[in-house]
Amino acid sequence: MVSLVSSPLRAILWDVDGTLAETERDGHRIAFNTAFREASIALHWDAEEYGNRLAITGGKERIAAALQQLRGIAPDRAELERLQAAKQLHYSALVEAGAIQLKPGVAAMIAAANAAGLRQALVTTSGRSAVTALVRRCLGSLAEALELWVCGEDVARKKPDPQAYLLAMERLALPPAAALAIEDTGNGLQAATAAGLGCVISLSHYGGSESMQRYDSALAVVQGFGPGAQVIRGPACAAAGVGLAYLQQLAAGRG
């Protein structure tokens, strides 16, 4: 095992959607569809179609683009606000109802990093209400391990812009070499690397369907964490399973 003494790793920065849990396919997508149906808007995104919509980051931006495409004119601000608010309520209700679970190995990785004295943060450009619902329902007491949340409300520019990561590093007062980002998409990877951070891709339903070339600048691409997890691309894992020791190994290999 790589010890803390030899690894520069001091912090782990977690993306939320698709990284902690399959929130996009099983949560946000369903919530958008319910909000559209309630408002009698003829939009319904199946899992595949929603994957294409994810190219637009930000819920409100995604709704605006779809309505513009549907009607040929841009929606007004009040309608957008209304739809986004309804969608957020539906999302929180889905999470509260237990529709979403953490991805394999995520809870164990957060616990292990916490036990090893690493600092951890959530860095997302999703809204704080969605993050709150997920953390409360899925993380329980592990939430205390996450000392900082940077959410969509905290930044002017969403990922792939690096602003959210730059803000997180400023608040943690750490140099980029001391932290790793965990992401699941090319957009997230771009945001993290533009902030100078090493980034590990933990494949999600949608991230897994992107071209692997999009992940060329990632330190590694993994399928899950823990004993049953696999390294898809990147240095071989020195220890068994994709655990904290692997992240420490990757951080040490950056220098």
Ligand SMILES: [Mg+2]
């Ligand atoms: Mg993500």
